[in-house]
Amino acid sequence: MKSESTRLNNEYTELKRSVDQYVESLTPVSDHGLDSDWNKAKAGDLPIAETIDLVEKALLQDKKTKENLDKQIAELDEKIADINTLLGQAGEIKKAEEGLAEATKGLAEKQKSLSVLCIALEDQQNKQPQRDAIVQRIVTSKDKLAQYDEFEVLKKNKDIKNEDLDEKTNLKNIQIELSKTLVESIHNMKTEIETLKDAQTQKLKLINLQEKLKEKLESLTSLYKSLSEYETILKELTELQAEYTSASKKAEGAQNKYMHMNQSFLDNQAGILALTLNDGDPCPVCGSTLHPNLATKSEDAPEEADLKKAKKIYEAAQAKANELSASAGEINGKAKEKKESIKIRIMELLGECAYEEILSKVEDSILQAKEEAKYLEKEINSQDERSKRYDELNKWIPLKESELEKVKQTMGELDKLIATLQTDIKNLTESIDKIKQNLLFESKTQAQDEIKQLEKKKNEMQKALESIQKEHTACKSEVDALQGRIKALTEQLKEAKDIDLLSETQKKEQSEERKMKLNDSLSAVKTRIYTNQMALDRIKKQSNVMCEVEEKWMWVKALSNTANGNISGKEKIMLETYVQMTYFDRIITRANLRFMTMSGGQYELKRRIEAENNRSQSGLELDVIDHYNGTQRIVKTLSGGESFKASLSLALGLSDEIQSSAGGIKLDTMFVDEGFGCLDDDSLQQAMKVLAGLTQGNRLVGIISHVGELKEKIEKQIVVTKEKSGGSKVRIVCP
Known part of the structure; x- marks a missing residue:
């Protein structure tokens, strides 16, 4: 409600500003009695109703002024029209005098031109026989145009036959060259195929060598692997032997320690037994209940528990040494077995050689075998290509020979076509020569050009005749017209009145100057009427809207003050x-x-x-x-x-x-x-x-607190404890 009140207040203010702008745009009327009212209205000190009344009075005054100016301008228009009538009559008289002089002069000139045109017309009429001869030549030339068509058809046919002959001759030459190429190609293929007959045999031999080399390379690789495994076994055996030596020494030390402790323990058994005897108890050795001289225990005598512990250490060390000894023996057996196997394979692959040289010889043999394998692979591929080429040539030679036969057959057909074309060309040449003897021109185009030239000449002569006839007729008509005009103007000047042209012209200028000033005043009045009327209409419209908005704003403002607790003298309750x-x-x-x-x-x-x-x-x-x-x-x-x-x-x-x-x-x-x-x-x-x-009733109440007394009163808890390393730890307590 408060925002609506503010909006209406802003709208009212905007409407008031708009009305003030329209009042500012008003154009005052020059009336000393209303000047003070105009100043108040412009300053916004005059009420809207009085401002509207002031504008309506000004409009009424301007409308009366406009009627008076319209009346004065109408009277001047009548006066100027009368003067224009007199000036028009004076102008007509002057024009008649000038027209008479001009017509008299023109009549003399036209009469001379008419005499010249009469001579030219007679000359053109005498050229009629020449025009008739040209027409006859045109008719004769047109009659022979059909023969030119036949002549052109024969020439065209001959050109077509010549082109066809050239084409067939070129085709024959192409076939000849193709035949030579095929013969040479077949010869080269047969020569090449002779050199490729052993390709498959050579390929099989190389493949056999490749298989053997592959087996050798696999054996060498396996031998190399066995040597590596043997070295690994020797290394493992050495490590086990070292471990066994260390474990054996440790077991021996543990045994010596245990034997020493056991002997000491046995030596002190009487002292140990005496510690457990009481007076009156029978001795477990002699049965006596009296113990006058009890044996004593040495200070360095071991306890039974220490003795058992030393025994366990000794037994464990001995077991470890025995285990390592067994493993070393097993590995040693494998090493001997592997070495014997390697010796046999070395004899098969490399022959006699020192053991120290075996590894390097195996590596060299593997490298050599790989190089030989690459070479064999390259040679096998080469022989494979030769074998493929051999198969291709066996396929291509029959095809080329078949193609050669087709070429020879085509050449025979072309020879027949060439002979036929040569005969046709000879016959066409004879027919062309026969028709050419009856024609005046080389082609129909030349004949048509000649006809066009003749028709052009005929048309030019006809146009010249018609032009002279037209000019003669026109000139004679002008002479007759000038004679009639001279007669009419002479009669008109006999009846004309005398008019003071200068005086009437001055009167007209004065009247027009007065009319111009009145029009300026009228334009200013019309503009003022239009401007003020538009402003008045807008002021009335905006003032009506402004009153409606003001009325609505007043009661909305009252409601807003009530709703927002802003009523004066009462409690502020929204x-x-x-x-x-x-x-x-x-x-x-x-x-x-x-x-x-x-x-x-x-x-x-x-x-x-x-x-x-x-x-x-x-x-x-x-x-x-x-x-x-x-x-x-x-x-x-x-x-x-x-x-x-x-x-x-x-x-x-x-x-x-x-x-x-x-x-x-x-x-x-x-x-x-x-x-x-x-x-x-x-x-x-x-x-x-x-x-x-x-x-009660399945409702959950959670309490977040650091108060210790609450822990005793709450059964179910979620305890959060802060960690020193960062973060927190959550623990749920639910008895």
Whole structure:
């Protein structure tokens, strides 16, 4: 509502500014009696209604002025028209005199021209026999045009035959060259195929060598691998032997230690037994119950447990040495077996050689075998290409020979066609020569060009005749017309009146100058009428709209002040606050049920009815009633613990009101974050009692707190502990 009021106020202001602009655009009338009103209107000091009345008066005055100017201009137009009539008559007389002189002079000139044209016309009429001869030549030439067509057809046929003959001759020459090429190609192929007959045999021999070399290379590679494995076994044997030596020494030391401890233990058995005898107990050795001289135990005698431990160490070390000895023996057997196998294969592949040279010889033999394998592969590919080429030549030679036969056959057919064409050309030549004897020109085009030239000449002569006839007729007509005009102008000048041309011209100029000034004044008045009328219409329109907007703004402003609590002399309560007050009272009622319980019946919340003053907004302030002393004070006077209980009560009241007012909404979970540390034991007990009551009916209440006493009152807990290394650790406690 407030924004609507502001919008209407802005709209009214904009309309007022628009009306002021239209008033500013008004053009004042030069009237000393209205000058002060015009100045007030321009300054915006004159009310809109009076401004409209002022403009209407000015328009009425301008319209009267316009009527007067129109009347004066009409009278001047009549006067100028009368003068123009006299000036027109004077001009006609002058034109008649000038026309008579001009016509007399022109008649003399035209009569001379007519005499010349009569002579030229007679000359053209005498050329009629020449024109008739040209027409006869045109007819004769046109009759022979058909023979030119036949002549051209024969020439064209001859040219076609000659072209065909040239084409067939060229084809024959091509076939001759092709025949030579084929003969040479077949000869070369047969010569080449003789050199390729052994390609397949050579290829098979090389493949056999390649297989043998492959087997040798595999044997050498296997031997090389066996040598590497033998070296690995020797290395492993050396390591095991070293480990065995170390383990054997360790077992021997452990054995010596154990034997020494065992001997010492046996030597001190009597002393050890004496330690367990008491007076009256029979001796397990002699059976006596008296023990006058007990044996003593040496200080360095080992305990039985230490002896057993030393024995275990000795047995373990001996077992480890035995295990390593067995492994070394097994590896040594493998090494001997591998060495014997390698010697046999060396004899097969390399013959006699020292063991130290075996590895290098095997490597050299492998490299040599690989090089030979590459060479054989290259040679096999070469022989394979020769074999393929041999197969291709066997395929191509019959095809080339067949092609050669076709070429020879084509040459024979071309010879027959060439002979036929030569005969046709000879016959056409004879026919062309025969027709040519009866023709005057080489071609039909030349004959047609000649006909065109003759027709052109005939047309030019005819045009010349017609042109002379036309000019003669026109000139004679002009002579007759000039004679008639001279007669008419002579009669007109006999009846003409005398007119003062200079005087009438001056009168006309004066009248036109007066009319121009009146037109300027009329134009200024019309412009002022148009401008002021347009401005007046817009002022009336905008002022009507402005009144409507002002009226609407006044009552919207009143509603806005009411809704926003801005009515002078009354409490500042907005409509939104008024609605909230109703719900706030219901929330406070529900909250007091918990607050009374948590405060032991001491405190009760109450919404303040009256504001402290009429200048500030009111309606949602909260007070607290202390039932112990019967006072009412502002809620800010509560202590920290009391404020926490009040806040918790309001939150629970809001929850109850939401569930009660909004159908379908059920708050099953509630979390309370901190605030319990400011409560004493009684308050804490009361608060926990209220929260425990909320858990009935499957509602969950979560408490977030650092207060240690709460741990004892809450069974199910999520304990979060901060780690020194960063982060936190979560632990769930659920008894």
